[in-house]
Amino acid sequence: MSAPLLQVRDLRLSFGDHTVVGGINFDIEAGQKLALVGESGSGKTVTALGLLGLAQGARVSGQALLQVEQGPPQDLLALNEQQLRGLRGSEIAMIFQEPMTALNPLFSIGDQIAEVLQLKQGLSRSQAWDAAIETLAQTGIAEPARRARSFAHQLSGGQRQRAMIAMALACRPRLLLADEPTTALDVSLRGQILELLGQLQRQYGMAVMLITHDLNLVRRFADRVAVMEKGQIVEQGPVGTVFAQPQHGYTRQLLASRPQRNISEPPAAEPWLQASGLRVSYPVAKPGWRGWFSSGRFVAVQGADLAIAPGRTLGVVGESGSGKSTLALALLGLQPYDGGELKLGEGNWGGDAAAKKALRRQVQVVFQDPFSSLSPRMTLEEIVGEGLRVHHPHLNAHQRREQVAQTLSEVGLTEALFPGLLQRYPHEFSGGQRQRIAIARALVVEPRLMVLDEPTSALDVTVQQQVLALLQRLQAERGLSYLLITHDVQVIEAMAHEVMVMKDGQVVEQGPTLEVLRQPQHPYTRMLVEAS
Amino acid sequence: MSGSIPVSALTEASPASPVAPGLSPSRRAWLRFKRNRLGYWSLLVFGLMVLLSLAAELVSNDRPLLVRYEGQFYSPLLKTYPEKVFGGDFDTATDYHDPFIRQRLSEGSNWALFAPNPYGYKTINYFAREPNPSRPTLDNLLGTDDRGRDLLAQLIYGFRVSVLFALALTVTGVLLGVITGAIQGYFGGRTDLAFQRFIEIWGSMPELYLLIIFSAVFAPSVSLLLVLLSLFGWMGLSDYVRAEFLRNRQMDYVRAARAMGLSHWQIISRHVLPNSLTPVVTFLPFRMSAAILALTSLDFLGLGVPPGTPSLGELLSQGKNSIDAWWISLSTFAVLVTTLLLLTFMGDALRDALDPRKAER
Numbered sequence: 001m002s003a004p005l006l007q008v009r010d011l012r013l014s015f016g017d018h019t020v021v022g023g024i025n026f027d028i029e030a031g032q033k034l035a036l037v038g039e040s041g042s043g044k045t046v047t048a049l050g051l052l053g054l055a056q057g058a059r060v061s062g063q064a065l066l067q068v069e070q071g072p073p074q075d076l077l078a079l080n081e082q083q084l085r086g087l088r089g090s091e092i093a094m095i096f097q098e099p100m101t102a103l104n105p106l107f108s109i110g111d112q113i114a115e116v117l118q119l120k121q122g123l124s125r126s127q128a129w130d131a132a133i134e135t136l137a138q139t140g141i142a143e144p145a146r147r148a149r150s151f152a153h154q155l156s157g158g159q160r161q162r163a164m165i166a167m168a169l170a171c172r173p174r175l176l177l178a179d180e181p182t183t184a185l186d187v188s189l190r191g192q193i194l195e196l197l198g199q200l201q202r203q204y205g206m207a208v209m210l211i212t213h214d215l216n217l218v219r220r221f222a223d224r225v226a227v228m229e230k231g232q233i234v235e236q237g238p239v240g241t242v243f244a245q246p247q248h249g250y251t252r253q254l255l256a257s258r259p260q261r262n263i264s265e266p267p268a269a270e271p272w273l274q275a276s277g278l279r280v281s282y283p284v285a286k287p288g289w290r291g292w293f294s295s296g297r298f299v300a301v302q303g304a305d306l307a308i309a310p311g312r313t314l315g316v317v318g319e320s321g322s323g324k325s326t327l328a329l330a331l332l333g334l335q336p337y338d339g340g341e342l343k344l345g346e347g348n349w350g351g352d353a354a355a356k357k358a359l360r361r362q363v364q365v366v367f368q369d370p371f372s373s374l375s376p377r378m379t380l381e382e383i384v385g386e387g388l389r390v391h392h393p394h395l396n397a398h399q400r401r402e403q404v405a406q407t408l409s410e411v412g413l414t415e416a417l418f419p420g421l422l423q424r425y426p427h428e429f430s431g432g433q434r435q436r437i438a439i440a441r442a443l444v445v446e447p448r449l450m451v452l453d454e455p456t457s458a459l460d461v462t463v464q465q466q467v468l469a470l471l472q473r474l475q476a477e478r479g480l481s482y483l484l485i486t487h488d489v490q491v492i493e494a495m496a497h498e499v500m501v502m503k504d505g506q507v508v509e510q511g512p513t514l515e516v517l518r519q520p521q522h523p524y525t526r527m528l529v530e531a532s
Numbered sequence: 533m534s535g536s537i538p539v540s541a542l543t544e545a546s547p548a549s550p551v552a553p554g555l556s557p558s559r560r561a562w563l564r565f566k567r568n569r570l571g572y573w574s575l576l577v578f579g580l581m582v583l584l585s586l587a588a589e590l591v592s593n594d595r596p597l598l599v600r601y602e603g604q605f606y607s608p609l610l611k612t613y614p615e616k617v618f619g620g621d622f623d624t625a626t627d628y629h630d631p632f633i634r635q636r637l638s639e640g641s642n643w644a645l646f647a648p649n650p651y652g653y654k655t656i657n658y659f660a661r662e663p664n665p666s667r668p669t670l671d672n673l674l675g676t677d678d679r680g681r682d683l684l685a686q687l688i689y690g691f692r693v694s695v696l697f698a699l700a701l702t703v704t705g706v707l708l709g710v711i712t713g714a715i716q717g718y719f720g721g722r723t724d725l726a727f728q729r730f731i732e733i734w735g736s737m738p739e740l741y742l743l744i745i746f747s748a749v750f751a752p753s754v755s756l757l758l759v760l761l762s763l764f765g766w767m768g769l770s771d772y773v774r775a776e777f778l779r780n781r782q783m784d785y786v787r788a789a790r791a792m793g794l795s796h797w798q799i800i801s802r803h804v805l806p807n808s809l810t811p812v813v814t815f816l817p818f819r820m821s822a823a824i825l826a827l828t829s830l831d832f833l834g835l836g837v838p839p840g841t842p843s844l845g846e847l848l849s850q851g852k853n854s855i856d857a858w859w860i861s862l863s864t865f866a867v868l869v870t871t872l873l874l875l876t877f878m879g880d881a882l883r884d885a886l887d888p889r890k891a892e893r
Contacts, residue, residue: 329787332791333791334787334790334791356793357793360791360792360793361793363791364791364792365787365788365791367784367787367788368784369784372783372784372785373783373784373785373788374785375783375785375802375803375806375807376557376807377556377557377558377806377807378802378803378806379556382802386789386792386794386802387792390792390793390794390798391793425555425556425557427557438788441788441792442788445792
């Protein structure tokens, strides 16, 4: 048996005194697909960057032996910058998560691929261009000759990721490092890109190291898996074995972090929110000189019918651009709707200022990004207490503080765990904790309906499960109604009583969750369910 | 279902922060500011200079701070005494540099406590031993100007005028800039469009010619200068504030605040403004130094403060006119350069302080 393609021994990486990767060992055989799994901050991306000598400012030690085509194996960590540059692209290539920022906006796709070929294989300009088109064709881009002249912004997300792959594979590297290659893409595209990667891998017989936090991806794609936690590989082995018999506690925790359906059936009641034929549009500039005189309207939601009863959750699922967030803004009264009926309890957003304010108290929202949804310059007391100041101005500072502390403890943040809790600032909390703060901010005014706009998609799987469990508990205790917006079918399955599938502003299918997910009628729903 | 939350939920790795918990962003910024030694010391030195110049009457004055004359205390600093009080012949205000008065004040148990530099900015030393402008002597530490006024006193008072003027100009400029930028950025759309066009028109007015015309029409004064410079000084800053507001108003926390039912004013003042002040604070020292420079150059051209006001620009133009009196231009130049350098160092440190990517330690 020959030596593995890449042999990593005792790889350590640290920034200053902060150790990010603490001595890991793994092998990649030629033509093997290894998945590196872990949550954010576990050191998986840095590992890949470190192998390529791209981890800027890090102290790297250890050994990473790479079998090269000719000559003795090379230790990647001992090479100087110039030698590494010779290996990058031709022996090892990398693709990144966000293709929009990884492609140069000033050069056409073809130029960027041809440049690699000119540099690495010494092809002439025209040869390189032809080879670039051929590579693009292999990644499944339609009309490659025309697309080669396109710039990154002229391509769709999926095409950009394909172009990135073409660029990485242009010189037929023997090892491809793929860092979350599908995370920025819509569900329907993820499958395609993964398929493409698998097909090219077989075709070229190259090895792939897939870095991901998505266990589904691992199960479908990889041969071997290495689980990382806090800079250590805690478990590795063939995918089948590890998934069937996880040895390490952390692996078990990861595998068990699939969201659990734990929702109760509240007694039947009159829906609190009712909308029929809801249509939302916003102005967009018309192209050319006509835009000077009038603006067109883009219809983001056309004719949505929905109803949410107390204690129930309506899940809205769809891809980016399907109009689900616009729908949420309209229900929140932050975006005017221009057609259809909306009834929230007795009123709607058309009332006078006082009626509007009363309604604001009953409809609250939790956003996706826990880092932009809390003002970085306010203390927790100010953030959570703000709703009280607006809606219960009669409370004095002491009563307000008490209520803030109580609401925070209800979402699991207590003075005992975080000394000086109320005077802390958002930057002192992690993503999941911030999301709890955002929930507390909404909860403190005791709303009836909470709009949850992708509440967990920025979180790690284990944290996601905890936040979802918290939301389920709050619903059971308080009889809250949720409008849950997500692109993740698993989350819908765990949380929603009813589901509504949106595509291009249209509701394509709606009904009780389990029914819709088990027997999807619309082809789009079927695709979503299969992809999950 | 159980009400307890798994503890692991709360022990997830929190973002690595090298500071003790509970430090507010502004406190952390101050720690980062202190880390920049040059900027920190510049702040201390500049603060000291400003304090000294604010107490200029105690530091440099032609009147004694306190006089003991024939068993009685007099405070010429606060009150004007006629010469007769001290045994002179006239009802006019006492000239404490007059050798006769000096002599009366030092006879017997009489004494007078003078300021460290016994000249005001207007004091003409009629009793100088050298022709005007006098080179640095023991009497006049930095020499005198072409009218026989003490240079050190002029520099101290001129520095005070410059700094106070720059402070006032910065404050009005920042206020106007923040308000207009906030309105444009927060409301956007047509409001923004209208303001931007107005700024384009306003910004293309020839500022210098307006200044020349106005200084010909009205009696020149510091306040006129302040108004005129303020009218044009806010535009640069308002662009930055507008951009910050445009960015921050899209943040989810602003949306959450809107969903909470806060008024526009509450959202602006509590949420958007505090998060949009970084460029404002960063530019403060640079704006100050620009304002000092503007006043100095207008004075140099004779378009600035009225004659008789102590001013660095006027001293520079004197230095130019009598090039042999090197001490005038050299010391004024030194004061200007020191001030501007200190302000620039402070600006650099502030920029570091407001960049959260830098660690505090």
